[in-house]
Amino acid sequence: MKLMERFTLYEKLMRLDKPIGILLLLWPTLWALWFAARGRPDWKILWIFVLGTVLMRSAGCVINDYADRDFDPRVERTKDRPLAAGRIGAKEALGLAAGLSLAAFLLVLALNALTVLLSLAALALAVSYPYTKRFLAIPQAYLGIAFGFGIPMAFAAVTGGVPWQAWLLLAANVFWAVAYDTAYAMVDRKDDLKIGIKTSAITFGRHEVAAVMLCQAVFLAIVGGLGWHWGRGVGFFAGLLTAAGLAAYEYRMIKERDPARCFKAFLHNNWVGAAVFAGIAADYVLLP
Numbered sequence: 001m002k003l004m005e006r007f008t009l010y011e012k013l014m015r016l017d018k019p020i021g022i023l024l025l026l027w028p029t030l031w032a033l034w035f036a037a038r039g040r041p042d043w044k045i046l047w048i049f050v051l052g053t054v055l056m057r058s059a060g061c062v063i064n065d066y067a068d069r070d071f072d073p074r075v076e077r078t079k080d081r082p083l084a085a086g087r088i089g090a091k092e093a094l095g096l097a098a099g100l101s102l103a104a105f106l107l108v109l110a111l112n113a114l115t116v117l118l119s120l121a122a123l124a125l126a127v128s129y130p131y132t133k134r135f136l137a138i139p140q141a142y143l144g145i146a147f148g149f150g151i152p153m154a155f156a157a158v159t160g161g162v163p164w165q166a167w168l169l170l171a172a173n174v175f176w177a178v179a180y181d182t183a184y185a186m187v188d189r190k191d192d193l194k195i196g197i198k199t200s201a202i203t204f205g206r207h208e209v210a211a212v213m214l215c216q217a218v219f220l221a222i223v224g225g226l227g228w229h230w231g232r233g234v235g236f237f238a239g240l241l242t243a244a245g246l247a248a249y250e251y252r253m254i255k256e257r258d259p260a261r262c263f264k265a266f267l268h269n270n271w272v273g274a275a276v277f278a279g280i281a282a283d284y285v286l287l288p
Contacts, residue, residue, distance in 0.1 A: 009082045010096060013065060014058035020267055021061065024180065026053045027273030028173045029150030031223075031280055032166065035230065036158035039284020045157050048111065049150060052104045059100035060126045060146070066093050067130030075191040101126075114156040122149040137203045140185070144177030145170065165226055172222035179215035179247075180269035182208055183254050186262040209254055216247040216272075223276060232280075233287040239279010246272045 011017055029049050033041045065072065065083040072084035082088040101123060108119040125146035132139040148170045155166040178200055185192070185201035186208060192199050204211040220240060227236045246268065253265035 009088055013062055013082045013088060013093065013096070014100070015061040016058065020270055022054055022057045023270045024177075024273060025057050025147050025150065026050065027270075027277055028148045028169070028176075029053055029154055030277050032151040032154035032169060033158065034277070034280045034284060035165075035169070035226075036155045039281065039288060041158065045111065045154075048107050049154060049157070052107050053150065055100050055104040055107070056122070056126060059097045059104065060129070062093050062097040062100065063127055064130040066090060066097070068133075071195050071197060074195050075188060077188060077191075111157045112160060114160065114162070115153050118149070118153045118156055118162075122146070122153065125149055133197045133199065135198065137198055138178060138200045139198060140178045140181040140200045141174050143181055144174030147177055148173030165229065168222060169226060172219050172226075175215040175219040175222070176269070176272075179212045179219065180266050180272075182212050182215070183250065183262050183269075184266040186254065186257060187259045187266075209251070209257070212254060213247075213251055216250070220244050220247065227280075227283075232283050235283030235286045236279045239275050239277070239282065242279070243272045243275035246275055 015021055033046060033049060037045075065081055068078070069083050069090060072078040072081055078084055083090070083093055105119060105123070108116050125142075129139070129142055129146045132142045136142060151170045151173065152162045152166045155162050182200040182204065185199035189199070189201045192202060200211070201208050220243060224237070224240050227240065250265045250268055253261045253268065
């Protein structure tokens with residue numbers, strides 16, 4: 001196999017051709033950095049977190065495909081992934097995941113000791129998440145912790161500690177992840193039932209649409225409460241209101257449970273996260 005073909009396979013294995021995962025991981029981290037630094041994050045810290053997000057999301061995708069290598073060939077949407085199709089070997093995939101994780105860890109070493117310690121917990125979450133689909137009724141909640149662990153890390157990097165507000169923001173991210181990943185799980189529900197994987201779409205059953213909307217509402221309520229607690233102004237709440245409108249629109253996308261529209265609803269959450277961040281960033285410009 002030619003070198004460029006190998007790189008193309010690595011790109012697909014790391015999902016660099018599908019950046020939605022990077023964005024859903026990045027937005028909560030940026031919320032936390034802006035809150036912790038009161039709208040003025042150190043540029044070195046910012047770039048470390050941005051690059052670290054790309055590396056760890058890529059590593060997480062490789063680990064996920066390694067864990068699901070016996071399931072993915074039986075799912076229509078995933079059967080052509082490089083590992084599932086046998087175009088990349090299991091040992092090679094593990095080596096790639098290890099290299100990406102090491103690169104991310106080397107970046108974090110430039111930050112304080114608490115952030116380095118929290119990064120080890122983040123790695124443990126990333127490695128263990130794929131296996132939770134075997135036994136957790138709502139593995140999406142675990143995903144929310146894994147995808148949101150940049151929040152306590154950001155506060156630690158900026159302030160040297162992790163206040164209770166950071167954990168509450170992480171809890172908000174858990175509800176958001178359950179919302180968007182339930183929409184995602186609705187796409188694969190038939191295949192997941194056949195192979196025995198547990199997902200929130202299966203657990204919630206016929207109430208899954210209501211569960212998605214309720215989780216979006218709780219997520220936005222928690223973020224709004226934190227903004228009120230921190231004395232944020234009109235810019236923040238304008239962004240939050242925009243995010244609420246975008247989240248509400250998802251009801252129209254998922255109410256018929258059409259797989260294609262459910263997948264679009266999942267992708268649409270990028271704009272929800274972006275709207276929240278835009279409100280935070282704009283508000284700190286208007287009200288430092």
